[in-house]
Amino acid sequence: MSLKKADLIITDINYILTMDKSLTEFNNADIVVKDGRIIDIGKNKKDKYFGKTIIGRNKIAIPGLINTHTHAAMTLLRGYGSDNPLKVWLEEYIWPAEGKFVSYEFVKDGTQIAVYEMLRTGTTTFVDMYFYENAVADVIKQVGIRGVLSTGILDFPTPGAKTPEEGIAKTVDFINEYKNDPFVIPAIGPHAPYTCSPQTLKKAYEVSEKYDVLYHIHIAETEFEVKTVKEKYGKTPVEHLKSVGVLSERTLAAHMVYPTDREIDILSETGVKVAHCPESNLKLASGIAPVPKMIEKGVVVGIGTDGTASNDDLDIIGEISTAAKLHKGATKDPTVLNAKQALLMATRWGAEALRMEDKIGSIEKGKYADIVLIDITEPHLNPLYDPYTQIVYSSKGNDVDTVLVGGEIKVLNKKVLSLDKGYILDRACFWEKKIKGLNGS
Numbered sequence: 001m002s003l004k005k006a007d008l009i010i011t012d013i014n015y016i017l018t019m020d021k022s023l024t025e026f027n028n029a030d031i032v033v034k035d036g037r038i039i040d041i042g043k044n045k046k047d048k049y050f051g052k053t054i055i056g057r058n059k060i061a062i063p064g065l066i067n068t069h070t071h072a073a074m075t076l077l078r079g080y081g082s083d084n085p086l087k088v089w090l091e092e093y094i095w096p097a098e099g100k101f102v103s104y105e106f107v108k109d110g111t112q113i114a115v116y117e118m119l120r121t122g123t124t125t126f127v128d129m130y131f132y133e134n135a136v137a138d139v140i141k142q143v144g145i146r147g148v149l150s151t152g153i154l155d156f157p158t159p160g161a162k163t164p165e166e167g168i169a170k171t172v173d174f175i176n177e178y179k180n181d182p183f184v185i186p187a188i189g190p191h192a193p194y195t196c197s198p199q200t201l202k203k204a205y206e207v208s209e210k211y212d213v214l215y216h217i218h219i220a221e222t223e224f225e226v227k228t229v230k231e232k233y234g235k236t237p238v239e240h241l242k243s244v245g246v247l248s249e250r251t252l253a254a255h256m257v258y259p260t261d262r263e264i265d266i267l268s269e270t271g272v273k274v275a276h277c278p279e280s281n282l283k284l285a286s287g288i289a290p291v292p293k294m295i296e297k298g299v300v301v302g303i304g305t306d307g308t309a310s311n312d313d314l315d316i317i318g319e320i321s322t323a324a325k326l327h328k329g330a331t332k333d334p335t336v337l338n339a340k341q342a343l344l345m346a347t348r349w350g351a352e353a354l355r356m357e358d359k360i361g362s363i364e365k366g367k368y369a370d371i372v373l374i375d376i377t378e379p380h381l382n383p384l385y386d387p388y389t390q391i392v393y394s395s396k397g398n399d400v401d402t403v404l405v406g407g408e409i410k411v412l413n414k415k416v417l418s419l420d421k422g423y424i425l426d427r428a429c430f431w432e433k434k435i436k437g438l439n440g441s
Contacts, residue, residue, distance in 0.1 A: 005034070005051060006033060006039065006049040007033050007034045007036075007051055008033040008034075008051055008369070008404075009030060009049055010054045010373070011053055011056055012029075012055060013056030013060075014027065014058060014060060015059075015060045015061065016041065016061045017343070018041070018063075018363040018364060019062065019343065019344060019347040019361065020348070029045070030044070031056075031363065032051075033369040034051075036182075036406040037368055038363060038364065038366065054373075054409075054412075058376055059376065060376055060387050062363075063348070063360065064122070064123070064124025065346045066346060066351060067125070067316055068303060068354065069306060070127065071129060072126065072130065073111050074307030075428075076101075077098075077307070078308040080309060081093025081309075082312075086222060089284070097438055102132070104132050106132075107131060107132040107136060109427040109431060110431075111135060112424050115139055115143050116424055119403055120400065120416050121315045121398070122316065122397060123145075123314065124145060124146060124370040124403065125354070125356070125360055126145070126146070127147075127150075127187070128148065128150065129216055130160075131151060131152060132160065136149050143418045143419060144410060145410070148185045148214055150171065150186070150188055150216045151167055151170060151189060153168060153188070153204060154167070155196055164190075168207060182368075183406075185214075185354075188205075189204075189216045190205075190215075191218060192221070193217075193219065193225070193241055194225050194237075201217075201241065201244050201246050202245065202246065205245065212250075214355065216254070218253075218255055219253040220236075220257055220259050221254070221256075221257055221258075221286055239266070242266055242270065249271030249272070251270070251271075253274050254277065254306075255277055255286070257288070257289045259294070264290070264293060264294055268299050273300045273352065273353035274301045274302070276289055276303055276323060277311075278322050278323045279306075279318075279319055279322050281306075283312075291323070292331060295337075300349050300353055302346070302350035302352075302354075303316060303319050303350065315397035317391065317392075317396060318396065320343060321392055323337060324337045324342040325393075339393065343388055343392060347362060349361075369406060370405050373400070374401065375399050381395065401414055
């Protein structure tokens, strides 16, 4: 029998958790990659192919993790102004620092730190909303991670645009520049219903429809937002957005901490997806989103970190662990958001939230070879009775050993290959000194 050519063969993997619709598992099996995609999975596949080999012994293979909501460049504001109420944190720390320092250079340096951290902890796709997204795109093209990118559009001047019209026009240019790119996936990002007029929200949605891109927006994140929208429009945020006509399967709602039961029904009926950010919501004391209720109603819920200024890390494994335990505690039901569901939020459900489930989110033939290998040789991961519970309740991001994006090795033996750690730390130090000088600390 002649062997078939492959680009990469990952052999003898202890557990392969495909996260496909049947939650198919393989034990002591192989994954075969060619032209950036998975072409074969199963036992003894290594005997049918030749090519570069990675030994998967003492590893769990899972799909590349998906961060459905972040502000990557805010790594440069990690910990800045912590332990303050949201309004104080924003108005006295974050917005003044952003107003003074946000630039192409700031965003590029901050994104490199974020991408290093995300790759190191197993994230292969992230959804970003910030400013100077061309800088984020440049980092993505340099490194080879996937990013769904949107410039934050607001009704007042921002570092990205002086008017919402300018923000929308720049987004259209960005969409045209990167359409059909497998790594830079353009989206449109009206900030929130309390910072964008109905006209702005509708114009942004028209772009989303015309160019078939994701509509990424913060919704019902805080009680302040709910109160503000009710006072201004006489409706709750979800009801208001429904009346504006911007809710559909292309809408990705970040946070969704305070939906009513009726609003959850609207989310389910319209196909809106939710990015749950439990650690950020906890740190900012925003509240606890009713995720189990949303899942029960058929709403697709992914997991997000939010920016590191309010989290303060980009470790999705830690985020799903927090989510699973948080909702058990909040509902007083230990069966709520079980380990498989928590991992689905970071894999297949996350891909569905981005409308990319045909490309990523599970280990299946034909999909991009975005794959993470978790090292299970550490004491805190043994004994190992169930790989799902071990990942969600015992693993840390630093247990990630190997990361592939599109079949290319980005992390090997726990080392990020595509970014210079020393350079990144130097840039972090450079910005730390600048930002410390802003408030005289």
